[in-house]
Amino acid sequence: MINRVSALVLRYMYLYRRSLARLGEVFFWPVMELLVWGFLTMYLESEDVGMTVSYLLGAIILWDVLYRAQMAISLSFTEEIWVRNLLNLFVAPLRTFEIPLATASVGVIRALVSLTLLSVLAAVLYAFDITAVGFALVPFVASLLLFGWAVGLVTMALVLRFGQAAEALVWGVPFLIQPFSAVFYPVSILPVWLQPLAWSLPSTYVFEGMRAALASGVLDGSLLAMAFVLNVVYLILGTLFLGLTLKTVREKGYLSRIGME
Amino acid sequence: MSEPVVVVEGLSKSFGGVEAVCGLNFTVGPTEVLGLLGPNGAGKTTTIHMLLGLVTPTAGRVRLFGMELDTNRVAVLSRLNFSSAYIALPSNLTVWENLNVFSRLYGLKKPRKKIEELLELFEISHVLNRVTGGLSSGQQTRVNLCKSFLNDPELLILDEPTASLDPDIADKVHQVLNRIRNERDMAMIYTSHNMAEIEKMCDRIAFISQGRFVLEGTTAELLAQSGRASLEELFIAIARDRGLPGEAP
Ligand SMILES: Nc1ncnc2c1ncn2[C@@H]1O[C@H](COP(=O)(O)OP(=O)(O)OP(=O)(O)O)[C@@H](O)[C@H]1O
Numbered sequence: 001m002i003n004r005v006s007a008l009v010l011r012y013m014y015l016y017r018r019s020l021a022r023l024g025e026v027f028f029w030p031v032m033e034l035l036v037w038g039f040l041t042m043y044l045e046s047e048d049v050g051m052t053v054s055y056l057l058g059a060i061i062l063w064d065v066l067y068r069a070q071m072a073i074s075l076s077f078t079e080e081i082w083v084r085n086l087l088n089l090f091v092a093p094l095r096t097f098e099i100p101l102a103t104a105s106v107g108v109i110r111a112l113v114s115l116t117l118l119s120v121l122a123a124v125l126y127a128f129d130i131t132a133v134g135f136a137l138v139p140f141v142a143s144l145l146l147f148g149w150a151v152g153l154v155t156m157a158l159v160l161r162f163g164q165a166a167e168a169l170v171w172g173v174p175f176l177i178q179p180f181s182a183v184f185y186p187v188s189i190l191p192v193w194l195q196p197l198a199w200s201l202p203s204t205y206v207f208e209g210m211r212a213a214l215a216s217g218v219l220d221g222s223l224l225a226m227a228f229v230l231n232v233v234y235l236i237l238g239t240l241f242l243g244l245t246l247k248t249v250r251e252k253g254y255l256s257r258i259g260m261e
Numbered sequence: 262m263s264e265p266v267v268v269v270e271g272l273s274k275s276f277g278g279v280e281a282v283c284g285l286n287f288t289v290g291p292t293e294v295l296g297l298l299g300p301n302g303a304g305k306t307t308t309i310h311m312l313l314g315l316v317t318p319t320a321g322r323v324r325l326f327g328m329e330l331d332t333n334r335v336a337v338l339s340r341l342n343f344s345s346a347y348i349a350l351p352s353n354l355t356v357w358e359n360l361n362v363f364s365r366l367y368g369l370k371k372p373r374k375k376i377e378e379l380l381e382l383f384e385i386s387h388v389l390n391r392v393t394g395g396l397s398s399g400q401q402t403r404v405n406l407c408k409s410f411l412n413d414p415e416l417l418i419l420d421e422p423t424a425s426l427d428p429d430i431a432d433k434v435h436q437v438l439n440r441i442r443n444e445r446d447m448a449m450i451y452t453s454h455n456m457a458e459i460e461k462m463c464d465r466i467a468f469i470s471q472g473r474f475v476l477e478g479t480t481a482e483l484l485a486q487s488g489r490a491s492l493e494e495l496f497i498a499i500a501r502d503r504g505l506p507g508e509a510p
């Protein structure tokens with residue numbers, strides 16, 4: 001199993017080596033985002049808004065972890081459809097879950113690279129030290145990766161079910177979650193009736209936890225614990241959804257259709 | 262006789278209301294080449310995709326190497342391979358990178374030697390370091406075939422493998438396939454719209470029309486049964502009549 005997963009990881013590493021556009025996803029866009037938001041926060045800072053600057057920069061960097069983890073799974077998979085390679089993979093001796101496992105590993109590598117780059121840049125340009133969040137950083141990042149995968153499994157299933165028409169969803173799904181994840185503002189800002197929705201997303205706990213840690217330097221373990229419990233639930237749901245979708249897709253014969261489009 | 266590598270019983274598939282495949286029964290022996298011949302939309306690709314687990318049958322069952330694919334995916338899939346004119350290897354990777362990745366997926370320990378051998382066999386050694394998408398379609402087809410021999414398959418399933426090849430290269434591919442069959446046991450299921458190719462490559466031909474086998478046997482048997490002079494004539498008769506030859510008005 002390790003061999004097969006690492007073979008697939010190698011396949012995506014080759015892709016990044018060959019494709020400037022793909023490398024851009026790792027390096028270029030995150031940096032551009034950081035620049036825009038960073039300068040905006042600098043401007044806001046000059047208007048004297050206190051902790052807000054750190055909150056915003058922390059949010060941008062951590063949101064990127066979630067976004068990249070999701071994209072890595074579903075984009076790598078969409079890639080196989082683009083290049084008509086899907087059937088080659090489905091007739092190879094792979095277990096179905098080994099494909100998302102490989103793309104998730106690629107996701108971790110990507111996210112770590114982006115995260116390192118952004119942290120260094122944020123430190124250099126804005127004197128923002130993300131490690132100020134302390135040891136909390138590791139579980140925060142891990143928790144966001146897990147949630148990113150769960151979302152990635154769902155988008156991967158949608159791509160299987162709807163083919164290239166679902167491509168827009170690959171880019172869009174994270175933004176369905178963003179408003180309710182309290183990324184840039186605390187949950188208390190949301191209308192009361194929306195708050196339960198926010199608290200049902202693991203990402204909310206991470207961003208709330210991040211702000212608390214930045215403000216007080218103390219990590220709220222219960223927030224992280226809740227995030228992990230929810231992550232497990234979402235990962236199970238994501239896997240079930242992917243499994244069910246695969247079953248439908250095999251029954252309806254979509255696999256042979258999208259594989260050859 | 263040794264155990265067949267493919268056993269198909271009552272295999273059927275309908276998509277919504279459309280019956281694509283209806284109650285097929287057949288076996289393929291360990292050294293046998295079965296050719297599936299039939300008009301567009303007859304159900305050849307659907308049949309093949311059911312064998313490969315890409316499409317779930319509505320009814321019937323498939324056993325490969327005596328096993329169900331569902332419960333033995335890795336064991337079964339590592340002993341067979343598949344190629345088709347309609348699928349491709351990632352165009353943005355080099356030939357070496359692609360074949361290296363698939364070698365590893367198939368669990369090869371020393372991929373380079375195998376890859377070099379196969380490229381040599383198909384006379385495309387010079388493309389090793391070229392980007393796959395930049396190759397001519399004939400070269401790409403042969404790279405795909407190299408991929409399908411990486412695991413020395415006991416069962417090779419080819420869906421219109423030579424659709425994009427010029428007659429010279431197609432002939433070379435036939436020779437390579439036959440050479441491999443002479444060296445070791447390998448069963449094949451082969452579809453093509455080229456009658457001469459089917460005649461040359463296949464031990465047994467199954468004529469499929471509207472999801473059913475309408476005739477089955479060696480070329481000589483088929484011609485004798487139908488009273489036609491050539492496979493081509495027989496094909497056209499079946500395609501136009503949409504039924505058994507001789508029965509139509
Ligand atoms: N995923 C699908 N959904 C709906 N109908 C399908 C699907 N796949 C195949 N069909 C239908 O099933 C029938 C058999 O198609 P199939 O592709 O198996 O034919 P074929 O013999 O391979 O034809 P060709 O020679 O053109 O390749 C056709 O009527 C086709 O439209």
Ligand SMILES: [Mg+2]
Nearest residue numbers: 305306307420
């Ligand atoms: Mg076909």
